[in-house]
Amino acid sequence: MSRRLFRYVPFTIVQDATAEPEYEARCVSGDESECGAESGVRHDPAAVEEWQRKHTQETRHTCYRRDFADYAVMEPPDGLGVR
Template sequence: MTRTFRFQNYTTRQDPATDPEYGAVCISTDSQDDSDAAACLAASGPMASALSVDDWMRDHLRDPDHRHFRRSFDDFAEFLSTRELAGAEQVTA
């Protein structure tokens, strides 16, 4: 009995059917002396652009000493064989 296995190369790309999301969370504490102080944890929520997140962080700076943030970028990925990718690029070119 003979078996034939066909291996293909695959790649990932950002899914063109969805938009990425950006966000930020304030990780500043109200007290610089107390290392056990709770972080603010105010969150921007999902936003459509990095500039929108920057604007939200700038607005949050109004709280004294809230200058430390954790930024995030989330997107969806698409997994394609390199053969499919080559065909998709020819259609869009």
Template sequence: MVTRATYRFREHGIVPDPLGLPDHQAVCVSGDDTECGADSGLLQDGDALARWMFEHTRDTGHLRFRAAQWGYALVEPRAWK
């Protein structure tokens, strides 16, 4: 018995998820020998992140942060041509 298979490969693309709200996060990287490592956690908006960074600087004198905005993406199949 011979089994035959037909494979149809589809191309996919990555698009922003319109329903996903971005998260913001910062980690304090101040320090001479070791980084502070204080983490804001995920925050819902840039203003909340800025407040966290300002308060951390006020409380510690630390000025250097690694900051990111995390977005959401979808993988969607591309339409056939």
């Protein structure tokens, strides 16, 4: 096995501004089986919270699993273009 030497490049990890983050919640209330109602993917966390409040008001369910996803890009330091 050969070894390759990599030059260390101190990339910065930043959120990809061209892709909207995704927020989602699922109702996990229920004793034997969980409710499973889903907010669907939203691009605004407030929209998910609003969905939760409405669902709780209608069902008295109070437990949710929340998912968050975003995209990240590696930015090379100034003066080091990606070739």
